[in-house]
Amino acid sequence: MAQVKLGILGAGGIAKVHTAILQQDERVEIIGVADVVAAKAAALAKEIGTAKAVGSLDDLFALGVDAVYVTTPNTLHVQPVLQCLKHNVHVFSEKPMATSLAEAEQIRQAAAASPAIYNLGMNRRFASVYKRVKELLASGEVVPYLAQIKMNRGELLHPAWTSDPQVTGGFLYETPFHLMDLSRYLFGEVRSVLCEARQNLSPSELDTFAITLTFEAGTIATFVTYAHAGWSFPFESLEVYGKYSTIATQELEKVMYAPGLQQAALVHDFFQLPSAEKWGYVEEDRLFIDAIVNGTEPPVTAEDGFRSLRLLEAIYESATTGKKVNLSKTMEGKAAW
Ligand SMILES: NC(=O)c1ccc[n+]([C@@H]2O[C@H](COP(=O)([O-])OP(=O)(O)OC[C@H]3O[C@@H](n4cnc5c(N)ncnc54)[C@H](O)[C@@H]3O)[C@@H](O)[C@H]2O)c1
Incomplete structure (x- = not known):
C-alpha cells in the first residue's frame, strides 16, 4: 500500500x-x-x-x-x-x-x-544546468566575483491571469521570482538591493526592471527582467565570472564552463533529458x-521561502522609493574571500 x-x-x-x-x-x-x-x-x-x-x-x-x-x-x-x-x-x-x-x-x-x-x-534549484553551476560554486572551483542574471517573459497572455496583478501579486511574483530565489541559493544572502523600474506595456503594473544585488559573501550581480520580450531565446540566462573563468547558462538547456586562460571550455548540453527532469520537477x-x-x-x-520573498519585496521597495534597500547589517563591506 x-x-x-x-x-x-x-x-x-x-x-x-x-x-x-x-x-x-x-x-x-x-x-x-x-x-x-x-x-x-x-x-x-x-x-x-x-x-x-x-x-x-x-x-x-x-x-x-x-x-x-x-x-x-x-x-x-x-x-x-x-x-x-x-x-x-x-x-x-x-x-x-x-x-x-x-x-x-x-x-x-x-x-x-x-x-x-x-x-x-x-524547481530551478534542481534543474540540470543550475545543479552544475551550484557544484562549481560550492566546490570552490569558481569564486563568483560578478554575475549577470536575465529572466524575461515573452508575454503576460497565457494563462490570462498572469497579466492581472490582483492574481499574480505583481510581475516579480511570476517567473522572475525563480531566479531571485536561485540567486540566494547560489550566492548566499543578499545584503542590499538597488532597482530602477518602469511601467511600459502593462496597463497596471511595473514590467521593466534593472536590479543591482550585493551579496553578503561579496558577489555583486545585475539582474534584468522584462515581461513582454516575446520569448527570444534564451529568455533565461546566468553568467558568473571568477578568476579567468566564466560559467554561462542558456535557458535550462546548456551550461558552458570556461575554467581558465588557454584551457578548453566544457559544455554540458541537457537537450536529451526529459523536460520534467531537466527543469528540476522530478x-x-x-x-x-x-x-x-x-x-x-x-x-x-518556509524559512528559506520567506527569505526569497523578502528579497523580492526589497526589490519592489527600491523600485518605488528609488533608494537602496539594506537587507542585512552583517559583514558590512567585507567579502568572504
Ligand atoms: N514552478 C514552476 O515552474 C511553475 C510553472 C507554472 C506555474 N507555476 C505556479 O503554479 C500555479 C498554477 O499555475 P498554472 O500555470 O498551473 O495555472 P492554471 O491556470 O493552469 O491552473 C490553476 C488551476 O487552479 C484552479 N483554481 C483557481 N482557484 C481555485 C480554488 N480556489 N480552488 C481550487 N482550484 C482553483 C483553476 O481553475 C485552474 O484549474 C501558479 O501559482 C504558478 O505561479 C509554477
Whole structure:
C-alpha cells in the first residue's frame, strides 16, 4: 500500500506536470483532485485513474489525504497552505510562497508550529544546468566575483491571469521570482538591493526592471527582467565570472564552463533529458516525498521561502522609493574571500 495519500488543489498546467511525476513514485497514491471548475478536476482525475474529482480543500481533507499540492494561481496559495498546516497535512506549495511578506510570515510561523512539512516548489534549484553551476560554486572551483542574471517573459497572455496583478501579486511574483530565489541559493544572502523600474506595456503594473544585488559573501550581480520580450531565446540566462573563468547558462538547456586562460571550455548540453527532469520537477517532487516518508529536511523550507520573498519585496521597495534597500547589517563591506 502507498505510504502517502495525496491530493491536488488546482487542476491546471503545473498540476499535470507534478501528477505525471508523482504517479511514477510507488510511495504515492493520488486519491483526490480538487478544482473550482468541476470539469478540470474531473479531467485530471480521469487521467490519473486513482483519484476522485472534488470541489474544495475540505473535500480533499474528507478523503483522508496525508499531503496536498497547492497548484492554484499565486494569490490563492496562502489560505490553503495555512489550512493544511492547521490540519497537520503536509503541503507542497507552488511558487510564490505568498504575495506579501506579512502572509509569508504567517506561513513561516504556522510551519514552525505544525508537525506537518511545508515545502515551496522552487524547481530551478534542481534543474540540470543550475545543479552544475551550484557544484562549481560550492566546490570552490569558481569564486563568483560578478554575475549577470536575465529572466524575461515573452508575454503576460497565457494563462490570462498572469497579466492581472490582483492574481499574480505583481510581475516579480511570476517567473522572475525563480531566479531571485536561485540567486540566494547560489550566492548566499543578499545584503542590499538597488532597482530602477518602469511601467511600459502593462496597463497596471511595473514590467521593466534593472536590479543591482550585493551579496553578503561579496558577489555583486545585475539582474534584468522584462515581461513582454516575446520569448527570444534564451529568455533565461546566468553568467558568473571568477578568476579567468566564466560559467554561462542558456535557458535550462546548456551550461558552458570556461575554467581558465588557454584551457578548453566544457559544455554540458541537457537537450536529451526529459523536460520534467531537466527543469528540476522530478527531483523536487522526490525530495518532498522523501521528507514525508524518511523525515529528511524538505528541499525548500518556509524559512528559506520567506527569505526569497523578502528579497523580492526589497526589490519592489527600491523600485518605488528609488533608494537602496539594506537587507542585512552583517559583514558590512567585507567579502568572504
Ligand atoms: N514552478 C514552476 O515552474 C511553475 C510553472 C507554472 C506555474 N507555476 C505556479 O503554479 C500555479 C498554477 O499555475 P498554472 O500555470 O498551473 O495555472 P492554471 O491556470 O493552469 O491552473 C490553476 C488551476 O487552479 C484552479 N483554481 C483557481 N482557484 C481555485 C480554488 N480556489 N480552488 C481550487 N482550484 C482553483 C483553476 O481553475 C485552474 O484549474 C501558479 O501559482 C504558478 O505561479 C509554477
